[in-house]
Amino acid sequence: MVTALLRGLLGVLVAVMVTATTSAASAASCGSATGRPRIGLALSGGGALGATHIGVLKVLEANRIPIDCIAGTSMGAIVGGLYAAGMNADRLEETLKAIDWQQMFTDRPPRQERDFRRKIEDEGGLLPYRIGISGDRPALPLGLILGQRLTLALRALSVDASAIKDFDRLAIPFRAVAADIETGDTVVLGRGDLATAMRASMAVSGVFPPVDVDGLLLVDGGLSNNLPIDVVRQMGADIVIAVDIPTKLKPRKDLTSAAAIIAQSLSVMISRSSALQLATLTTTDVLIQPDLGDATSSSFERIAEMIQPGQEATVAQLDRLQALRLAPAAYLAHSRARPVVPTIPAIISSIRLENKTKIANAVIQSRLSIKPGDRFDIQRLEQDISRLYGLDYFESVTYRTDIVGDKLELVIVLEEKTTGYNTVRAGLNLQYDTSGGTAFSVTSQFRFANLDSLGAEALVNVSLGRENSLQATYLQPLDAGTKYYVFPRLSVVDTELGQFRAGDRVRELRSREAIATLGVARQFSTWGAVNLTFQYGFGDLKVQSGAPLPGDQGYTIARLATEFRYDTVDDLYFPRDGEAIRLSYVHSLPGLGADTSAKQVRGLLSTTNSFGRNTVRLQVAGGATFDGSNAPQNSFQLGGLFALSGYPQGELTGSHFGLGSILFYRKISEQTLLFDLPIFLGASLETGSIWTDGDHSRQLRWSGSLFAGLDTPLGPMYLGYGNGGAERHAIYFNLGLKL
Numbered sequence: 001m002v003t004a005l006l007r008g009l010l011g012v013l014v015a016v017m018v019t020a021t022t023s024a025a026s027a028a029s030c031g032s033a034t035g036r037p038r039i040g041l042a043l044s045g046g047g048a049l050g051a052t053h054i055g056v057l058k059v060l061e062a063n064r065i066p067i068d069c070i071a072g073t074s075m076g077a078i079v080g081g082l083y084a085a086g087m088n089a090d091r092l093e094e095t096l097k098a099i100d101w102q103q104m105f106t107d108r109p110p111r112q113e114r115d116f117r118r119k120i121e122d123e124g125g126l127l128p129y130r131i132g133i134s135g136d137r138p139a140l141p142l143g144l145i146l147g148q149r150l151t152l153a154l155r156a157l158s159v160d161a162s163a164i165k166d167f168d169r170l171a172i173p174f175r176a177v178a179a180d181i182e183t184g185d186t187v188v189l190g191r192g193d194l195a196t197a198m199r200a201s202m203a204v205s206g207v208f209p210p211v212d213v214d215g216l217l218l219v220d221g222g223l224s225n226n227l228p229i230d231v232v233r234q235m236g237a238d239i240v241i242a243v244d245i246p247t248k249l250k251p252r253k254d255l256t257s258a259a260a261i262i263a264q265s266l267s268v269m270i271s272r273s274s275a276l277q278l279a280t281l282t283t284t285d286v287l288i289q290p291d292l293g294d295a296t297s298s299s300f301e302r303i304a305e306m307i308q309p310g311q312e313a314t315v316a317q318l319d320r321l322q323a324l325r326l327a328p329a330a331y332l333a334h335s336r337a338r339p340v341v342p343t344i345p346a347i348i349s350s351i352r353l354e355n356k357t358k359i360a361n362a363v364i365q366s367r368l369s370i371k372p373g374d375r376f377d378i379q380r381l382e383q384d385i386s387r388l389y390g391l392d393y394f395e396s397v398t399y400r401t402d403i404v405g406d407k408l409e410l411v412i413v414l415e416e417k418t419t420g421y422n423t424v425r426a427g428l429n430l431q432y433d434t435s436g437g438t439a440f441s442v443t444s445q446f447r448f449a450n451l452d453s454l455g456a457e458a459l460v461n462v463s464l465g466r467e468n469s470l471q472a473t474y475l476q477p478l479d480a481g482t483k484y485y486v487f488p489r490l491s492v493v494d495t496e497l498g499q500f501r502a503g504d505r506v507r508e509l510r511s512r513e514a515i516a517t518l519g520v521a522r523q524f525s526t527w528g529a530v531n532l533t534f535q536y537g538f539g540d541l542k543v544q545s546g547a548p549l550p551g552d553q554g555y556t557i558a559r560l561a562t563e564f565r566y567d568t569v570d571d572l573y574f575p576r577d578g579e580a581i582r583l584s585y586v587h588s589l590p591g592l593g594a595d596t597s598a599k600q601v602r603g604l605l606s607t608t609n610s611f612g613r614n615t616v617r618l619q620v621a622g623g624a625t626f627d628g629s630n631a632p633q634n635s636f637q638l639g640g641l642f643a644l645s646g647y648p649q650g651e652l653t654g655s656h657f658g659l660g661s662i663l664f665y666r667k668i669s670e671q672t673l674l675f676d677l678p679i680f681l682g683a684s685l686e687t688g689s690i691w692t693d694g695d696h697s698r699q700l701r702w703s704g705s706l707f708a709g710l711d712t713p714l715g716p717m718y719l720g721y722g723n724g725g726a727e728r729h730a731i732y733f734n735l736g737l738k739l
Contacts, residue, residue, distance in 0.1 A: 029069065029168040029173045029190075029235050029236060030068045030069035030173060030235040030236035030237045031068030031069060031172075031173065031236075036326075037238035037239045037284075037324075038068040038069070038237050038238045038239070039065070039066055039067055039068050039069075039237060039238070039240075039241060039324060040067075040068060040069045040070070040071070040232030040233065040235060040236075040237025040239070040240050040241070041067045041069070041070045041071075041080065041232065041240075041241050041243070042070075042071055042072070042076075042227055042228050042229045042231070042232050042240055042241070042242045042243065042277075043070065043071070043072035043073070043076030043079060043080045043228075043243050044072075044073055044074075044076050044222075044226050044227040044242075044243060044244050044245050044274060045073040045074030045075055045076055045077075045201075045202070045220065045221065045222040045226050045245070045270070046074065046075055046076070046245035046297055047074070047075055047204075047296075047297025047298060047299075047300075048075070048101075048295070048296070048297055048298060048299045048300040048302070048303050048306065049075070049245045049292050049295060049296070049297055049299070049306055050074065050076055050078070050079060050245065050306075051075070051079070051096055051303045051304075051306035051307055051310075052243070052245065052290045052306045052307060052309050052310035052313075053072075053075070053076055053079040053080070053243055053310060054079060054089055054092045054093050054096065054306075054307050055290070055306070055307040055308060055309065055310025055311035055312075055313075055314065056241075056243050056288055056290075056310045056311070056313070056314045057083060057089035057092065058089040058090070058093070058307070058310075058311055059310075059311050059314035059315055059318075060089075060241075060314065060321075061088065061089050063318065063321065063322075063325055064325050064326045064327075064328065064331035065241075065321055065324050065325055065326070066324070066326055066331065066334045067172055067241075068172070068173070068237065069172060069173040069174070069175075069232055069235045069236065069237055070083065070084050070172055070173070070174050070175070070232070071174070071175040071176075071177060071188075071228040071231035071232045071235065072176060072177065072201070072228065073176075073177040073201060073220075073221040073222055073225060073226050073227065073228055074201055074202040074204070074220050074221060074222050074226075075202060076228075076243070077176040077177065077197070077198050077201035077202060077221070078198045078201075078202060079092065080174060080176075081158065081174055081176060081194055081197065081198045082095075082157055082158060082198075083172065084167070084170045084171060084172040084173070084174035085158050085160070085161040085170055085171060085174075085194060085341055086160070086161075086170075086171040086340075086341045093307060095157065096303055096304075097303070097304050099153065101301065101303065102300075102301070104149050104150055104153060104300075105145050105149075105150070105300075106145075106149065107145060107147070107148045107149065108128065109148075109386040109387075109389050109390045110386065110570065111569065111570050111571060111572065112526060112527075112568055112569075112570055112578070113383070113386045113387050113390050113526055114390040114392075114526060115387075115390050115391050115392070115482070115523075115526060116523050116524070116525070116526055116527070116528060116529045116565075116567070117475070117482075117523065117529075118390060118392055119526075119567055119572075120529075120565075121445075121459070122572055123572065124427065124443060124445065124461060125427040125428070125429050125443055125715065125736050126425050126427040126443060126444075126445055127425060127426060127427055127428075127713070127714065127715060128425075129425060129713075130419070130423040130424070130425045130447075131419070131423060131424050131425070132417070132418075132419025132420045132422065132423050133420065133422040133423060133424060133446075134419070134420050134422075139418070139419040139420050140419065141209065141418060141419055142209035142210060142418055143203075143206065143207055143208045143209040144206065144207050145207055145208055146208075146209060146395060146396060147199065147203075147208045147209065147396070148389060148397070148398075150199070150208075151195070151199055151396065152382055152385065152398060154198050154199055155195040155398060155399065155400070156378050156382070157195075158194045158195045158198070159344060159378065159401060160341050160342065160343050160344055161194045161341050162193065162194070162195070162344065162400060162401040162403070163342065163344060163401070163403040164194070164341065165191055165192060165193070166190075166191055167189075167190045167191060167194065167197075168190070169339055170194075170339065170341060171338045171339055171340070171341055173235060174190075174194075175188050175189065175190050175231050175232075175235065176188075176189040176197040176198055176200065176201040176221070177189070177201055177221035177224075177225050177228045177231060178197075178200045178201045178203070178211075178213075178218040178219065178220070178221045179218065179219050179221050179222075179223040179224040179225075180216050180217065180218060181205065181210050181217050181218070181219045182216070182217055184223070184224060185224065186221065186224040186225045187213075187216060187218055187221075188228075188231055188234075189201070189213065192213065192214070193400060196211060196213060197213070199211055200213055200218040200219075201218075201220065201221050202220055203218060203219045203220050204219070204220045204222075205219045205220060205223065209418070222270045222273070223266075223269060223270070223273075225273055225277070226247075226270045226273045226274045226277075227242060227273070227274040227277040227278065228277070229242050229277040229278075229280055229281065229285075230277060230280065233280075238284075239284050239285060239324065240281065240285040240286075241285070241286045241288065241321075242277075242278070242281060242285065242286070242287050242288065243288045243289075243290075243310070244278065244287060244288070244289050245289075245290065245292065246271075246274075246289055247267050247270050247271040247274065248267070248296075249264060249267055249268065250263075250264055250267075286317055286320050286321060286324075287317075288310075288313050288314055288317055289313060290306075290309040290310045290312070290313040291309055291312075291313065292306060292309050293309075344376065344401055344403055344408055345376070345403065345406055345407065345408040346375055346376060347373065347374070347375060347408065348370065348371075348372055348373065348375070348376050348408050348409075348410050349372060349407040349408050349409060350407075350409045350410070351368070351370070351371070351372055351409070351410045351411075351412065352409060352410070352411050352412070353365070353411075353412050353414070354411050354412065354413045354414065355412075356413075356414060356415055356416050357393065357394060357415070357416045357450070358416070358421075358450050358453060359393050359394075359414070359450060359453060359455055360453035360480060362480035363391075363453070363454060363455060363480045363481070363482070364412065364414065365480070366480045366481035366482075367384060367387045367388045367391075367481075368384050368388075368412070369383075369384055370384055370410075376401075376408060381399065381410075385397050385398070385399065385412075387526060388412075390526065391455065392449075393417075393421075393449065393450060393455060394414050394415060394416070394417065395415040395416060395417045395418055396413075396414075396415045397412070397413070397414050397415075398412075398413050399411060399412050399413060400413065421448070421449040421450040422446070422447065422448050422449065423446075423447050423449070424444060424445065424446050424447075425444070425445050425447075426442065426443065426444045426445075427442070427443040427444070427445075427715065427736065428441075428442055428443075428714055428715060428735060428736055429441045429442075429443070429465070429715075429735065429736035430733070430734065430735040430736060431640070431649065431732075431733075431734045431735075431736075432732065432733045432734070433640070433641070433649065433722075433730045433731065433732045433733075434729070434730050434731045439465070439466040439496075439649070440465045440466065441463055441464060441465025441466050441467055442463070442465060443461065443462065443463040443464075444461070444462050444463075445459060445460070445461045445462075446459070446460040446462075447459055454476075454477040454478075454479075454480060454482070455477055455482065456474070456475060456476045456477060457474075457475050458472070458473070458474050458475075459471075459472070459473045459474075459475070460472050460473075461473075466495070466496050467493065467494070467495045468493075468494040468495075469491065469492065469493040469494065469495075470491065470492045471489065471490070471491040471493075472489065472490050472491075473487055473488070473489040474487060474488050474489075475487050482523060483522060483523055483524075484520070484521070484522055484523075485520070485521055485523070486518070486519065486520050486521075487518075487519045487520075487521065488516075488517065488518050488519075489516070489517040489518075489519070490515075490516055490517075491513075491514070491515050491517070492512075492513070492514045493512070493513050493514075493515075494510060494512045495510070495511045496508065496509070496510060496511075508543070509542065509543060510541070510542045511539065511540075511541055511633055512539060512540055512541075512542070513537060513538070513539035513557065514537050514538055514539070515535050515536070515537030515557060516535070516536050516537055517533050517534070517535045518533065518534050519531050519532065519533035519534075520532055520533075527566060527567065527568055528564070528565055528566040528567065529564075529565050530562070530563065530564045530565070531562065531563055532561075532562045533560070533561045533562070534559075534560055535557060535558070535559050535560075535561060536557060536558050536592070536593075537556075537557040538554070538555070538556055538557065539554070539555050539556075539557060539633060540553055540554040540555065541553035541633065555595040555596075555633070556593045556594055556595050557588075557594060558589045558590075558592035558593050558594040559587060559588045559589055559594060560586070560587045560589065561584065561585065561586045561587070562584065562585050563582070563583065563584040563585075564582075564583045564584075565580075565581065565582050565583075566579070566580065566581040566582075567579075567580045567581075568580070569606075569608060573715070573716040574615075574665070574667075574678065574680060574709060574711055574716065575608045575615070575617065576608065576610040576615050577608055577609060578607075578608055579605075579606065579607045579608070580605070580606045581603075581604070581605050582602075582603065582604040583601075583602070583603045583604075584601070584602045584603075585599070585600070585601050585602075586598075586599070586600045586601075587599050596634065597627045598625055598626070598627060598634050599625070599626040600623065600624070600625045600626070601623065601624055601626075602621075602622070602623035602624075602636075603622055603623070604619065604620070604621040605619070605621075606618065606619040606620075607619075613666050613667045614664070614665075614666050615663075615664070615665050615666070615667075616662065616663070617662070617663040617664075618661075618662055619659075619660070619661050619662075619663075620658075620659070620660045620661075621657075621658070621659045621660075622656075622657060622659065623636050623656065623657050624655070624656045625656060625693075634655070635653040635654060635655065636653065636654060636655070636656070636657045636690060637649075637650045637652065637653050638651075638652040638653075638657060638659060638688060638690050639651040639652050640732075641705060641707070641718060641720055641722060641732045641734055642661060642663065642684055642686065642705065643659065643661075643686065643688075644659070644686055644688055644701055644703040644724060645684065645686060645703045645704065645705035645720065645722025645723070645724065645730065645732070646703040646704075646722045646723050646724020646725065646728035646729065646730060647701075647703065647722075647724055647728065647730070648730065652690045652701075653690065654690040654691045654692045655691070655692045655693055656690065656691055656692070657688065657689065657690035657691075658688055658689055658690075659686065659687075660686070660687055660688065661684055661685065661686040661687075662684065662685050662686075663682060663683075663684045664682055664683055664684070665680040665681065665682025665683075665709065666680060666681055666682065667679070667680055668680065668681055677710060677711065677712060678710070678711045679708070679709070679710050680708065680709040680710070680711075681707075681708055681709075682706075682707050682708075682709065683704065683705065683706050683707070684704060684705045684707070685702075685703075685704045686702070686703045686704065686705075687700060687701065687702050687703075688700070688701060689701065702724065702725065703722060703723065703724040703725075703728070704722070705720045705721060705722045705723070705732075706720060706721050707719065707720030707721070707732070708720070712735075714735060714736075715735060715736040716734075716735075716736065717734070717735050718732060718733070718734040718735075719732065719733055720732040720734075
């Protein structure tokens with residue numbers, strides 16, 4: 001009796017804890033079973049471990065055990081919500097196994113779908129991480145992962161249920177449990193948009209940003225109610241099947257950092273929340289606790305392994321579950337009596353923008369290939385959304401489907417960046433080779449974005465080190481599709497140049513240039529661009545060490561330049577697929593004061609293909625100077641890793657050059673979810689020649705390298721050995737060098 005009294009008091013305590021619910025959450029809605037008890041399923045949170053719920057469902061289905069209502073928290077809400085929407089256990093298993101979880105927790109769209117301006121912007125050795133600037137202080141995002149891809153995935157998986165706003169009308173009545181981060185209250189979601197409810201329930205604090213639902217800022221329900229037994233009881237369940245993923249607490253010897261202490265604190269909170277719920281179970285309820293071994297909540301790369309333990313733990317409880325089993329005919333009747341979740345209309349009747357940003361609707365519409373009257377194609381829609389998100393204007397871009405009768409309205413929802421439009425990002429570049437010495441530089445970029453409704457922006461780039469530079473650019477789109485834009489630019493560059501003779505460095509120079517540029521560009525979707533610029537400025541060369549230069553080394557720059565670029569490469573540093581073409585032409589204008597009449601052409605072509613873990617990249621490049629001098633500022637350079645690797649960087653100079661290379665590398669590391677550091681082993685073979693006018697030898701040089709590469713959060717890192725023949729050896733350590 002004492003035990004029963006304590007359980008009763010704990011039940012009251014738990015009920016009091018649930019202080020904030022939606023209006024439909026507390027209504028008795030656990031099906032309409034007669035002649036048998038109504039069975040409610042409570043699914044706990046657990047991150048990747050939550051896939052074990054699928055194993056539980058597989059056994060329940062196989063043994064004809066009916067489920068009349070479901071409540072879930074976090075991953076339990078996703079599994080439970082999709083199951084309630086009509087997805088059976090086998091299809092759930094196939095779906096979770098097919099998801100690329102590494103990509104799911106990456107916000108950046110594939111590089112091929114990024115706006116071409118963003119591709120060019122990324123080439124400056126800058127890290128992908130941006131920090132917002134709000135007033136005089138930094139503005140950080142509300143989560144490490146914004147959840148763009150996760151939101152789209154949940155919406156695609158539940159798209160047929162999007163017409164159902166009352167979760168009691170799903171195939172199985174359902175509740176998602178979240179927590180109000182402002183008050184700490186439990187929030188039970190029983191109405192609204194199913195994808196949003198599932199997304200809110202698993203918005204892990206600090207990892208994902210909170211989700212705004214009806215004015216409440218919601219996060220992962222595990223903070224307040226990790227195992228919603230009380231919720232299924234409130235829905236009207238007579239018997240509860242509770243699937244609990246036990247929270248594992250670390251021993252003292254493993255609590256050796258601030259991060260470990262914070263994680264343990266959250267685990268303690270979640271564990272106590274579950275313990276309070278477990279204490280309310282009665283003798284007629286069934287508790288299932290799978291043994292998931294050493295797997296953790298972030299083990300998404302092992303998610304397929306989680307299903308079997310759920311099956312085994314449920315089979316172990318079959319003796320208790322047998323009393324709930326239905327005869328085949330009764331189970332079939334139960335299944336057929338469930339509401340049918342209708343498929344959405346096949347044709348889009350209208351498209352509406354829910355634009356919460358300063359960007360003009362015309363800019364957004366220009367990126368949408370899908371139109372009213374088209375078939376509703378999720379893959380095509382997600383490609384459009386990826387291109388929009390690739391503009392880097394928005395916090396998130398998603399959609400919803402509003403259905404009235406047989407009409408389907410597609411609503412594109414665009415959220416404004418919480419960090420603001422003004423951002424800063426940094427970069428680091430370190431190069432060391434045994435024959436050329438050390439070169440180090442740090443870079444930063446300040447971006448002032450969305451200065452008008454077309455997305456105008458100002459960029460200020462600063463570099464300190466081997467190259468000291470300051471560059472200010474204003475980009476002004478001329479049309480909504482950003483096909484055309486103009487860009488005035490001012491730049492001051494101070495660069496170190498080395499001059500070599502027979503492998504020896506004979507002179508160190510500093511080249512200083514101040515240039516004003518006015519350009520116009522045409523962008524071709526996400527794959528290419530062409531520009532035309534006029535450049536005017538001044539420069540000079542000064543000897544830092546070595547023999548003096550003859551005469552005055554000041555010069556005037558006046559030139560026209562044009563460049564065409566094509567780029568479908570999937571990764572800037574360690575690509576696996578894609579092609580790149582880069583062609584440029586520079587024409588000096590003596591009539592406007594230029595000191596030379598040089599005309600210079602340059603080109604590059606590369607193609608990359610992969611076979612499993614192996615990648616091969618072929619590249620050819622060349623350049624020529626006509627009607628010009630052999631002045632250092634007009635010279636091409638070869639040398640350094642992957643550009644005749646046996647020679648120091650910049651050792652070989654001339655007015656003309658040709659270079660061909662083949663690179664092979666293999667990924668040798670296993671992929672992990674959040675902290676993937678791909679490791680590559682590779683080799684290169686390079687051949688080329690560089691010469692000046694009047695030099696007819698045009699010696700063909702050969703080099704090769706062996707290297708290890710690591711794609712780190714600070715940029716690509718290489719440790720390599722280069723050989724260019726007898727007495728041509730170099731050891732390289734590079735951080736920030738791209739292939």
